[in-house]
Amino acid sequence: MSKILPLTLNNVFYRVGEDRLIQDVSLRFEAGPITLVIGPNGAGKSLLLRLCHGLIAPESGSIAWGGSDAVQAAKHQALVFQKPILLRRSVYANIAYPLQIGGVLRDTEIVDRVQEALKLAGLEHIADRPAKVLSGGEQQKLALARARAQRxxxxxxxxxxANLDPRSLKDVEALIRALHKAGTKIIMTSHDMAQVKRLADEIVFIYDGRIVEAGPAEKVLRSRHIKY
Ligand SMILES: Nc1ncnc2c1ncn2[C@@H]1O[C@H](COP(=O)(O)OP(=O)(O)O)[C@@H](O)[C@H]1O
Ligand SMILES: [Mg+2]
Known part of the structure; x- marks a missing residue:
């Protein structure tokens, strides 16, 4: 059951000074498919994600979550950055702490959720390690596990x-698939076409702040517009 989807963008513009960075974007994200936002460096992928997540506000146009207001919608979405921001605490505490300060869950539920997330991400054996000493791949898995625990x-x-070695890349992609299988709508950016082909059910191709193509992956991948 969808709580906040679909997400609908209508004629969204975003500008910094004279720079028109996002132009006339209209999109609809439905529950279900893994959606990849693709395009070359500087195309506007990160800005589009930040707009969707409410970290920045559009200059004009609307961004609406089906039925829910922004406060409600914010509770049911998470964003993981390329370089995860981790607490100077253990792996375990990095997952548990946000649940504790949320103040909604009982202690036993928190323990269950942390254990499940650790297991899903394959981090059980390093649960007590300080997060700061983890490798890049482990840190990214922790960021995903922490997000997962928030449901x-x-x-x-x-x-x-980005910047992961091939082994970690494979692990993180497997984890993303597992999260999707567990019912999470995935909206992710990538400029790696091999990865896009491996993961995408649906593709949004952005170039120079504008949407060039959007639709089912196989259709968009056949388009003559996406050569870069
Ligand atoms: N705060 C900002 N001020 C000015 N320009 C910005 C700002 N944020 C992003 N940009 C510019 O907007 C464009 C799109 O950025 P971004 O969304 O980060 O691209 P992508 O993630 O596709 O590589 C880039 O040209 C970038 O330099
Ligand atoms: Mg980016």
Missing amino acids: PEVLFLDEPT
Whole structure:
């Protein structure tokens, strides 16, 4: 059951000074498919994700979550950055702490959720390690596990595998698939076409702040517009 989807953008513009960075974007994100936002560096992928997640506000146009107001919608979505922001605490505490300060869950539920997230991400054996000493791949898995523990309906991922070695890349992609299988809507950016082909059910191709193509992956991948 969708709590906050679909997400609908209508004629969204975003500008910094004279720079028109996002122009006339209209999109609809439904529950279900893994959606990849693709395009070359500087195309506006990260800005689009930040707009969707409410970290920045559009200059004009609307961004609406089906039925829910912004406050309600914010509770059911999470964003993981390319370089995760972790607490100077253990792996375990990084997942548990946000649940504790949320103040809604009982202690036993928190323990259950942390254990499940650790297991899903394959981090059980390093649960007591300080998060700061983890490798890049482990840190990204921790960021995803922490997001998972919040049970978001929608998870935004901004180039979650950039700078990872091939082994970690494979692990993180497997984790993303597992989160999707567990019912989370994935909206992620990538400029790696091999990855896009592996993961995408649906593709939004952005170039120079404008949407060039959007639709089912196989259709968009055949388009003559997406050569870069
Ligand atoms: N705060 C900002 N001020 C000015 N320009 C920005 C700002 N944020 C992003 N940009 C510019 O907007 C464009 C799109 O950025 P971004 O969304 O980060 O691209 P992508 O994630 O596709 O690589 C880039 O040209 C970038 O330099
Ligand atoms: Mg980016």
